[in-house]
Amino acid sequence: MKNNYYAILMAGGVGSRFWPVSTEAYPKQFHDMLGTGDTLIQKTFHRLAAFIPKENILILTNERYNDLVLEQLPDVTQEQVVLEPAMRNTAPCILYAALKIQKENPDAVMIVAPSDHWIEDETTFSKNVKDAFDFCERNDALMTLGIQPTFPNTGYGYIEYDKTSKTTVKPVHQFREKPDYQTAKGFIAQGNFLWNAGIFMWHVKSAIQAFKANQPELFALFEQGIPTYNTPEESNFIAEHYPKAENISVDYAIMETSTNVSVIAAEFDWNDLGTWGSLYDKLDKNDADNAVVNARTLTEDASGNMIRTAKDKVVVVDSLNDFIIVDKEDVLLIYPKAKEQDIKKTLQKVKDTFGPQYG
16 A cells, blocks of 8 residues: 555535435535445545555545544544535635645656446446556546446547557547437447546646646635645635636546546446436346345236335335335435436425425
8 A cells, every 4th residue: 555645525416306315504424325334435435445555545525524534434534524614516626625635745646536426347437546646646637537438328528539559558539528329339339449438647747737727716725825834824714716617527627628638437336326227227126126225025917116215114115117216204206217317307396396305
């Protein structure tokens, strides 16, 4: 395990498409979505800690989730929890964390990893990240892990790489926005497109230089705080200056505007667990092809359903197919899987009709 290895674990999202389990007060990364006994953030932390020193893993999250992080990750100290006083997308918090890491260790190589992804083959994940780290230690590069597409998914962005490259690390031509179905089919037919998983690796110097070159105003804002980082004065600086940051993703800020971007095609199975349907795809199914978490079920002419309840709750389903059935305290959701992308809109209607406490 190398002391120069660092990680930024992104844990500030709300995951509204997993409502009613995921709420603003208690988002999906703090839930055991898979029924394994570990929450998503716990699984991600343990995956990273297999090859990165635990003390070198920073948790980026919103201020309101500080206690949840410390409760679920007892190996983490308060100093490792990097708190956002305002929601400003991924670029500001990544730059902030990178400057903290550089001040502590100018030789650091780092991974930015979402806290809510499903990765089963953790050994291969470690290998792919270490390969990227090795490349970043020798080259001024911004690296990403791309996922080999298995179907023309319209819910992901795509990475187009140099198809003439014969090496594991391939130069990136461009990032492509979420396509329509026909465009996605064309991407897959070309054979040199990968899904963008939002997993990034780089030497800390390369990342900070990219922000300085491509986002000079954002860089100048956080550069002022360098004397305070990793000191008791840091929180006051961030409270005052962080809300002034532009709301921008790291993809737009540096990845899509830099010329030194490379990609490794991941060799592990991956799912971003962004919707109930994606969770259904990854869970084991019973004889009726229903995916069940926690519940005890009795079904008749019911298949393809995603069923989640409190532990050991008895659920009887008759003549219902391809639905999401989620029971959580004072909310019961019965919703067609085909419309799962609309759950976010439905949540807003519920909050408007019955009150914000339901979201």
